[in-house]
Amino acid sequence: MKRLSTGVHLPVWILLGLVVFLQPVGQVAADTKLDLLLDPSGFLSGAMHAWTDDFTLGQLQNQAYGYLFPQGLFFLLTDALPDWVAQRLWWWIVLGVGFSGFYLVLSKLHIGLMPLRVIAALLYALSPRTLTTLTTISSETWPAMVAPWICLPLLASRITSRQIALSLIPVAALGAVNATATLAALVPAALILAYRQRWLHGIAWSLGVLAINSWWIGPLLVLGRYAPPFTEFIESAAVTTNWLNPVEILRGTTSWTPFVDTERQAGYLLVNSRVFVILTVLVA
Numbered sequence: 001m002k003r004l005s006t007g008v009h010l011p012v013w014i015l016l017g018l019v020v021f022l023q024p025v026g027q028v029a030a031d032t033k034l035d036l037l038l039d040p041s042g043f044l045s046g047a048m049h050a051w052t053d054d055f056t057l058g059q060l061q062n063q064a065y066g067y068l069f070p071q072g073l074f075f076l077l078t079d080a081l082p083d084w085v086a087q088r089l090w091w092w093i094v095l096g097v098g099f100s101g102f103y104l105v106l107s108k109l110h111i112g113l114m115p116l117r118v119i120a121a122l123l124y125a126l127s128p129r130t131l132t133t134l135t136t137i138s139s140e141t142w143p144a145m146v147a148p149w150i151c152l153p154l155l156a157s158r159i160t161s162r163q164i165a166l167s168l169i170p171v172a173a174l175g176a177v178n179a180t181a182t183l184a185a186l187v188p189a190a191l192i193l194a195y196r197q198r199w200l201h202g203i204a205w206s207l208g209v210l211a212i213n214s215w216w217i218g219p220l221l222v223l224g225r226y227a228p229p230f231t232e233f234i235e236s237a238a239v240t241t242n243w244l245n246p247v248e249i250l251r252g253t254t255s256w257t258p259f260v261d262t263e264r265q266a267g268y269l270l271v272n273s274r275v276f277v278i279l280t281v282l283v284a
Helices: 002-021 034-038 040-046 064-077 083-108 114-125 128-133 138-155 161-171 179-195 199-212 214-226 246-251 265-272 274-283
Strands: none
Touching: 002 083, 002 114, 034 040, 034 064, 034 083, 040 064, 064 083, 064 138, 064 214, 083 114, 083 138, 128 138, 128 265, 138 161, 138 179, 161 199, 179 199, 199 214, 246 274, 265 274
16 A cells, blocks of 8 residues: 555656646746745845845845745755746645645545545645645745645654654744745644644644744744834735635635736636636535
8 A cells, every 4th residue: 555655646746747847938937036036045145134225225124034944945956957947846846745745644544545535635736726826926835735744743643752753844844934824834733733632742842833933933023023014005904805705715715816916827717717716616
């Protein structure tokens, strides 16, 4: 059974790679911070400081520190490659990690037969939320793809300190571009510990999460202390939740930008095309 499971991942990864690299060859997308792709070393060196004078008349940097790891490190290591290739590789890893993690969770829980697990894992990796955000703000897609890996060790029949440590390893890889997305990726694992009533393990896990994420919590507090409330001007809670309703949440079309802009083509079709709306409702 283990050999069969291992054999599932490679062909699906190849399929996902083909899908990713068949996107417009030679072109790059403005995925979150374009300068991270074009000049990763310059961007990351600037991210070490709260203040930058490279834009407007100077400003406190928003979220720059969150790219240091893992996304920033990845683009730094792939800087020698053509920009579009490095970007496609990143998207490929994001999708592959999401598929494999979700498939392993289903296998661990003995849910469904292998073909159904593959379909379910593909639907997870290629969910409407992923299709909407992957090519424009993949930093928000990544935490959701890592979330199954955080849960996987906690599904063992017996939880020990080893399982807690194994769960914390992917926590370190969540990144911190969007603190809300990072925290949301921790919720399933926390619910598992609560459901299994592993209170002492839950405390140890929570302390580990705080320690691991301390590298970005500090800069976030600095930003919150000295920066103006800019989110109220560009994406307040009232704006971002205006289109949310039970159907949209069920479909996974919770990203607000496709409702007001056509830039994210896949996301725009998912919320405006009757065909895609009906299909996603049926799948959900």
